[in-house]
Amino acid sequence: xxxxxxxxxxxxxxxxxxxxxxxxxxxxxxxxxxxxxxxxxxxxxxxxxxxxxxxxxxxxxxxxxxxxxxxxxxxxxxxxxxxxxxxxxxxxxxxxxxxxxxxxxxxxxxxxxxxxxxxxxxxxxxxxxxxxxxxxxxxxxxxxxxxxxxxxxxxxxxxxxxxxxxxxxxxxxxxxxxxxxxxxxxxxxxxxxxxxxxxxxxxxxxxxxxxxxxxxxxxxxxxxxxxxxxxxxxxxxxxxxxxxxxxxxxxxxxxxxxxxxxxxxxxxxxxxxxxxxxxxxxxxxxxxxxxxxxxxxxxxxxxxxxxxxxxxxxxxxxxxxxxxxxxxxxxxxxxxxxxxxxxxxxxxxxxxxxxxxxxxxxxxxxxxxxxxxxxxxxxxxxxxxxxxxxxxxxxxxxxxxxxxxxxxxxxxxxxxxxxxxxxxxxxxxxxxxxxxxxxxxxxxxxxxxxxxxxxxxxxxxxxxxxxxxxxxxxxxxxxxxxxxxxx
Amino acid sequence: xxxxxxxxxxxxxxxxxxxxxxxxxxxxxxxxxxxxxxxxxxxxxxxxxxxxxxxxxxxxxxxxxxxxxxxxxxxxxxxxxxxxxxxxxxxxxxxxxxxxxxxxxxxxxxxxxxxxxxxxxxxxxxxxxxxxxxxxxxxxxxxxxxxxxxxxxxxxxxxxxxxxxxxxxxxxxxxxxxxxxxxxxxxxxxxxxxxxxxxxxxxxxxxxxxxxxxxxxxxxxxxxxxxxxxxxxxxxxxxxxxxxxxxxxxxxxxxxxxxxxxxxxxxxxxxxxxxxxxxxxxxxxxxxxxxxxxxxxxxxxxxxxxxxxxxxxxxxxxxxxxxxxxxxxxxxxxxxxxxxxxxxxxxxxxxxxxxxxxxxxxxxxxxxxxxxxxxxxxxxxxxxxxxxxxxxxxxxxxxxxxxxxxxxxxxxxxxxxxxxxxxxxxxxxxxxxxxxxxxxxxxxxxxxxxxxxxxxxxxxxxxxxxxxxxxxxxxxxxxxxxxxxxx
Numbered sequence: 012x013x014x015x016x017x018x019x020x021x022x023x024x025x026x027x028x029x030x031x032x033x034x035x036x037x038x039x040x041x042x043x044x045x046x047x048x049x050x051x052x053x054x055x056x057x058x059x060x061x062x063x064x065x066x067x068x069x070x071x072x073x074x075x076x077x078x079x080x081x082x083x084x085x086x087x088x089x090x091x092x093x094x095x096x097x098x099x100x101x102x103x104x105x106x107x108x109x110x111x112x113x114x115x116x117x118x119x120x121x122x123x124x125x126x127x128x129x130x131x132x133x134x135x136x137x138x139x140x141x142x143x144x145x146x147x148x149x150x151x152x153x154x155x156x157x158x159x160x161x162x163x164x165x166x167x168x169x170x171x172x173x174x175x176x177x178x179x180x181x182x183x184x185x186x187x188x189x190x191x192x193x194x195x196x197x198x199x200x201x202x203x204x205x206x207x208x209x210x211x212x213x214x215x216x217x218x219x220x221x222x223x224x225x226x227x228x229x230x231x232x233x234x235x236x237x238x239x240x241x242x243x244x245x246x247x248x249x250x251x252x253x254x255x256x257x258x259x260x261x262x263x264x265x266x267x268x269x270x271x272x273x274x275x276x277x278x279x280x281x282x283x284x285x286x287x288x289x290x291x292x293x294x295x296x297x298x299x300x301x302x303x304x305x306x307x308x309x310x311x312x313x314x315x316x317x318x319x320x321x322x323x324x325x326x327x328x329x330x331x332x333x334x335x336x337x338x339x340x341x342x343x344x345x346x347x348x349x350x351x352x353x354x355x356x357x358x359x360x361x362x363x364x365x366x367x368x369x370x371x372x373x374x375x376x377x378x379x380x381x382x383x384x385x386x387x388x389x390x391x392x393x394x395x396x397x398x399x400x401x402x403x404x405x406x407x408x409x410x411x412x413x414x415x416x417x418x419x420x421x422x423x424x425x426x427x428x429x430x431x432x433x434x435x436x437x438x439x440x441x442x443x444x445x446x447x448x449x450x451x452x453x454x455x456x457x458x459x460x461x462x463x464x465x466x467x468x469x470x471x472x473x474x475x476x477x478x479x480x481x482x483x484x485x486x487x488x489x490x491x492x493x494x495x496x497x498x
Numbered sequence: 499x500x501x502x503x504x505x506x507x508x509x510x511x512x513x514x515x516x517x518x519x520x521x522x523x524x525x526x527x528x529x530x531x532x533x534x535x536x537x538x539x540x541x542x543x544x545x546x547x548x549x550x551x552x553x554x555x556x557x558x559x560x561x562x563x564x565x566x567x568x569x570x571x572x573x574x575x576x577x578x579x580x581x582x583x584x585x586x587x588x589x590x591x592x593x594x595x596x597x598x599x600x601x602x603x604x605x606x607x608x609x610x611x612x613x614x615x616x617x618x619x620x621x622x623x624x625x626x627x628x629x630x631x632x633x634x635x636x637x638x639x640x641x642x643x644x645x646x647x648x649x650x651x652x653x654x655x656x657x658x659x660x661x662x663x664x665x666x667x668x669x670x671x672x673x674x675x676x677x678x679x680x681x682x683x684x685x686x687x688x689x690x691x692x693x694x695x696x697x698x699x700x701x702x703x704x705x706x707x708x709x710x711x712x713x714x715x716x717x718x719x720x721x722x723x724x725x726x727x728x729x730x731x732x733x734x735x736x737x738x739x740x741x742x743x744x745x746x747x748x749x750x751x752x753x754x755x756x757x758x759x760x761x762x763x764x765x766x767x768x769x770x771x772x773x774x775x776x777x778x779x780x781x782x783x784x785x786x787x788x789x790x791x792x793x794x795x796x797x798x799x800x801x802x803x804x805x806x807x808x809x810x811x812x813x814x815x816x817x818x819x820x821x822x823x824x825x826x827x828x829x830x831x832x833x834x835x836x837x838x839x840x841x842x843x844x845x846x847x848x849x850x851x852x853x854x855x856x857x858x859x860x861x862x863x864x865x866x867x868x869x870x871x872x873x874x875x876x877x878x879x880x881x882x883x884x885x886x887x888x889x890x891x892x893x894x895x896x897x898x899x900x901x902x903x904x905x906x907x908x909x910x911x912x913x914x915x916x917x918x919x920x921x922x923x924x925x926x927x928x929x930x931x932x933x934x935x936x937x938x939x940x941x942x943x944x945x946x947x948x949x950x951x952x953x954x955x956x957x958x959x960x961x962x963x964x965x966x967x968x969x970x971x972x973x974x975x976x977x978x979x980x981x982x983x984x985x
Contacts, residue, residue, distance in 0.1 A: 396638075402630065411679075418673075430669050437664055438661070
């Protein structure tokens, strides 16, 4: 029974998504889509409970056993991320009703909902598959729908940005496909578990090395590491504020999860550190990314763009953690991923509602926002604290762990860069918060009535922030849980 | 015993709660909060008694069954001091808030009480990580008090306050903590210290990282936040920026030297030349520089701020001798300075609320108008200078005693003597101005003076003044309690 949930979780949104496109009644479509997403969310939670109590779940398509057939496999780590993806999608969909109907005309909503569902299915597939080629297919499904989601927006730039995203994304996908091809020709298998068993005999193979590098290149482009991040900035700046909480929180993080799994499980840290120089490269690129993106964020006067740059800076941290190549590194990377998903989803949700009510992202227009949207500002502060890495949030745990890991590896120069960039993150976030909290001299005393804040979105963000804070407060239990989950 | 601990921790939280609930009747709120807060002092006294009955050096406690806490003499003295002065401040605020309408009582009491709660948690923390967490929270919760009025000037000062404190802890304190965790694996406070197997030569650097990272102790290049914090109202400056915040910096440094490094280890491993270690030299420099700065201040609050910086440096200077007597001397000075400085702040707040005077030159002639308050101001400044029978004399004499008792530490003796002379210079100047006849009667000096209006302020000043004079009976108990510390 539970095995079938694994595939239903992906089939259901795809089917509902396709049916959606045939219908024209936007209200009904919205209802059906949210129902489908909540069913998917329940499935993923049930699967995670099952995995945590009985161990990994395998699903073989058509009963064909691997290595011949295609297989799905879900582990503890993957099940947690499946929950995160489906629940963020659901929560984002529930809270964004007013934004969705405000930004898009009724005629476009059915198509949009359909694409959104297929995108969620794509990301869930990426997480749950155990087959290289199948992985590529799901990456393509997720990417193509992401391009579409970026392009569906009231913003005129979004077409250009989506086209850029399409070109660069396709190049990345080509790298991934090439890499998978080389791995297949060297090992003769596409099943990941089978590949892991054959890996010890293939350590010296040049083809494996080439395949590994190509695969990593593709995934690094997809996840938006620093020199390859331009698509990320453009498309997220232009996309509609409805999809941003989902895409910004989930999309690049899923690819980062894949990189973690490739580096630590599939190829193994022995292979990665002995035969390639990818760890050093990740650390250096991550440090540069975190610093440069932080400086770019400091220069931004647009709230959303600042958050996008801060995402790139955070991705830099995650890659440093991955590049550490030890147990601390992988735990820290996972904490970073989870804390980022929570914090960035809430921040983007809050930002979209700030935009909806204030009609602007520009810092000066958001002057003394506290009077107008007090709860939003309070929640914004909690999640911003997680981004900066202030105690009793998950962000603090991650930053602390990263510092400990860097010192254990003796990388003091990188440590300096990290510490500086986290200081800059304080500066760029505080710049906005100060505007939110106090009246500046230059601005006129605008009559500021209290806006009616969207209750659902407040509820959603309270939920996400409380998870963030709870993990930060009970950090010992959280570490035990992570250890159990990863190893 | 655990009942007292519960009472101690819950009292500030109740005050926080009351400040939200009772926002309708402000006067009643002030009085009720004062009454409730005095229970925390009672609880801390009872806690000391319970601690003496147990007769151990470190007592591990549980709060609500799962939050571990640790009692030891230094933290008990610190808590006792903070809770007593906090209740005095609440007494003082009853009439201060009635006179000064720019302060919003709800916000004031909310953040003040929660800051005190966090300070108590700093004192009870079982390891350095928890200490760090509450240290950061203290910065965050005191920020709204500094930026309370919310004008441009307050905003700028509060920004510097936040950036300095948080920047120092991010750049120096957190990496040092990370280093400790990476090399030792935990950061518990243990008798004799835990940092025994650090790499050669790293002890000095690590200690200096802590010394400058704990910027709340306001050692000289890290002191800029303290004069900026003086834009806050007088009760806030009195209880936070003369007692709770700055003293928690000193307290953390004492804990680090006694329970993380261990005094013997520090004495033999800190870099030193000519029998003077580098920490002494830096603290001495800080002391001299801040004393000289104080001479040039023309506004009473800034003068008091710089005098606070120099007195804190004296505490650190005493600590830097790293033997048990010196630690006791540092604690004695910490307490005596707290009483002296809070009296000074209370008295100048009294002057401010009756006539809005903040420049020292406008104090001329006040000695004849408000005799009682100015007499206490005078005696408190004499205590800060270190004249006999007052608290400051006892603690400074104890520092001299500890500098002579082992092998004579000429550096400490010389620096301390010079600083006493400079302190005498600037305080006697103020006292002289107070009692001289005003040459030109400025408009500001129209004093609205009545005991009836300011009765609670007068009571609070008398209370802290009594503490100041009864210190000669009190210090014995502190020394007794400190003799329980195992080194």
